[in-house]
Amino acid sequence: MSGILDAIIKIITWPPLWQLVVLGLLVPLGVVIFILWFERKTAARVQRRIGPYHVSPKIAGGLQLIADLMRYMFQEVIIPKTVDKFPFIVAPLAALILSIVPVVAIPFTSIKAYFPIDMSYSLIISLALLTLSPLFIILSGWASNNKFSIIGGMREAYLITAYELVAVLAFLSAGAITGSFNLVDIVEAQSGVKWFIILNPLAFAAAFIGVLLSTSGFPFEIAESEHEVVAGAFTEYSGLVYGMNMGAAYLKRMIFSIMITVVFLGGWQPYTPGEGFIAGYLVPSIVILVKATILMMIFSFFRAVYGRYRLDQALDIAWKILFPLAVLGFGLGLLEAYLGII
Amino acid sequence: MPAKPVNKQVPSKGGIFSKFKGNIEAIAIGVKFFFNPQRFTLIYPKEYIKLKEGYRGFIVLRKDKCINCGSCARICPAAAMRLIRLPFTDPKTGKTRMKLWPVINYNRCIFCGYCVDVCPTEALYHVPYHDVVYETMDIMDLDLEMFQKEPEWDTEKLGLPVKYVVDEKMGLIKVKIKEEGEKQ
Numbered sequence: 019m020s021g022i023l024d025a026i027i028k029i030i031t032w033p034p035l036w037q038l039v040v041l042g043l044l045v046p047l048g049v050v051i052f053i054l055w056f057e058r059k060t061a062a063r064v065q066r067r068i069g070p071y072h073v074s075p076k077i078a079g080g081l082q083l084i085a086d087l088m089r090y091m092f093q094e095v096i097i098p099k100t101v102d103k104f105p106f107i108v109a110p111l112a113a114l115i116l117s118i119v120p121v122v123a124i125p126f127t128s129i130k131a132y133f134p135i136d137m138s139y140s141l142i143i144s145l146a147l148l149t150l151s152p153l154f155i156i157l158s159g160w161a162s163n164n165k166f167s168i169i170g171g172m173r174e175a176y177l178i179t180a181y182e183l184v185a186v187l188a189f190l191s192a193g194a195i196t197g198s199f200n201l202v203d204i205v206e207a208q209s210g211v212k213w214f215i216i217l218n219p220l221a222f223a224a225a226f227i228g229v230l231l232s233t234s235g236f237p238f239e240i241a242e243s244e245h246e247v248v249a250g251a252f253t254e255y256s257g258l259v260y261g262m263n264m265g266a267a268y269l270k271r272m273i274f275s276i277m278i279t280v281v282f283l284g285g286w287q288p289y290t291p292g293e294g295f296i297a298g299y300l301v302p303s304i305v306i307l308v309k310a311t312i313l314m315m316i317f318s319f320f321r322a323v324y325g326r327y328r329l330d331q332a333l334d335i336a337w338k339i340l341f342p343l344a345v346l347g348f349g350l351g352l353l354e355a356y357l358g359i360i
Numbered sequence: 361m362p363a364k365p366v367n368k369q370v371p372s373k374g375g376i377f378s379k380f381k382g383n384i385e386a387i388a389i390g391v392k393f394f395f396n397p398q399r400f401t402l403i404y405p406k407e408y409i410k411l412k413e414g415y416r417g418f419i420v421l422r423k424d425k426c427i428n429c430g431s432c433a434r435i436c437p438a439a440a441m442r443l444i445r446l447p448f449t450d451p452k453t454g455k456t457r458m459k460l461w462p463v464i465n466y467n468r469c470i471f472c473g474y475c476v477d478v479c480p481t482e483a484l485y486h487v488p489y490h491d492v493v494y495e496t497m498d499i500m501d502l503d504l505e506m507f508q509k510e511p512e513w514d515t516e517k518l519g520l521p522v523k524y525v526v527d528e529k530m531g532l533i534k535v536k537i538k539e540e541g542e543k544q
Contacts, residue, residue, distance in 0.1 A: 064390045324386070
């Protein structure tokens with residue numbers, strides 16, 4: 019009996035499975051449900067409303083999101099006759115999976131036994147995987163065969179050109195400081211208070227706004243704006259598939275938050291991974307996830323403060339302000355490497 | 361000849377630093393409200409707005425003041441008020457004869473208050489509330505007995521009275537009304 023139990027524990031804690039399923043899917047899903055509730059509640063507080071309330075008044079409407087999830091799960095999935103069926107169904111699935119997959123390249127600890135895949139170019143690989151999923155949003159807009167969806171998809175395409183360069187340059191500035199593309203080296207270079215948010219705030223600002231742009235965070239919720247293009251690429255979706263589309267953006271933002279935590283906020287840094295599964299893998303990953311959750315809360319706070327930008331305004335910000343900011347951040351990183359601050 | 365299109369541009373005010381400052385101010389206001397929320401949503405069954413006397417709510421008849429003139433039924437723009445013929449015993453003479461009494465149909469009433477205004481003896485009056493629920497549409501067509509009672513107001517039993525006042529700093533704010541005993 020204990021042998022079976024040991025085997026099950028061994029399978030569950032096998033690093034690739036643990037990292038992809040638990041750290042990549044289950045924990046971010048829980049965080050996303052919390053963040054959706056937090057976002058609605060924060061917007062209500064700032065705008066002098068109450069927000070979700072009537073489902074469970076004692077815990078401030080916390081069960082409202084569970085109710086919404088149940089509603090999405092039991093809603094009928096309607097596939098219109100005019101759509102291209104195969105890409106219509108496959109595109110949101112692919113977008114969701116490609117939002118999660120970058121987790122395998124992100125290290126949650128410095129001990130080699132707990133890496134899913136040991137690689138020395140993890141920064142570049144995780145960035146490359148993160149920038150794949152918007153292509154499938156364009157595909158789902160194209161497959162929907164609907165004018166709103168195509169407009170939404172085209173907006174997404176415009177935004178990709180705007181944010182991808184900014185986000186990638188901002189993240190690569192960490193590589194410029196440390197001279198390494200290995201995320202473990204990047205985290206270990208940030209020992210003490212030498213977090214890259216302090217050493218290189220320009221790159222952090224560019225990465226922060228770039229992530230908001232890429233995951234259609236609220237001031238830049240342009241591709242799927244409800245009022246203008248009726249949820250953009252997702253007009254024809256309903257039920258669980260629509261929920262998956264919406265969830266994919268939040269999951270992607272969570273993975274991006276983990277990336278920002280690892281690259282700019284010191285990863286597991288106040289804590290030093292020790293021996294064993296709990297001290298060496300569980301605790302550092304909890305440190306990273308807590309930091310990423312706080313970052314997500316700051317992201318969702320912006321929804322309450324800002325109105326939505328127009329497409330041309332967002333492109334203006336991306337090309338005229340963020341791109342020079344990202345280049346300056348990269349230069350600052352090179353300068354710090356030259357001066358030998360690390 | 362069609363109008364010629366002219367390319368006009370609105371000159372942008374201030375440089376990049378003034379925009380930065382504006383963003384910081386917006387976020388500061390957001391943070392201020394996040395930590396000190398001044399909510400004014402009315403949680404309806406638990407709170408209700410206490411309306412003043414003279415509000416045109418539900419209408420009640422004082423039968424002893426009614427002189428059976430029928431003005432209320434004649435002026436009613438929605439034809440909600442109608443007259444029914446019922447026997448009436450005069451307490452002085454002891455004679456019984458048929459008289460016309462007003463009854464109201466709340467399916468039709470628009471709460472304009474003309475009937476209350478036109479009544480020569482003030483036999484009709486408003487109650488200062490409007491959130492009354494009837495179970496069926498038939499009950500909403502009141503008979504003479506029902507018309508003389510003030511309708512039951514469950515909101516008063518369930519909730520606390522509040523009112524909205526204009527504050528100089530915050531704009532509109534919600535204030536709880538203290539009962540008369542608490543004031544002293």
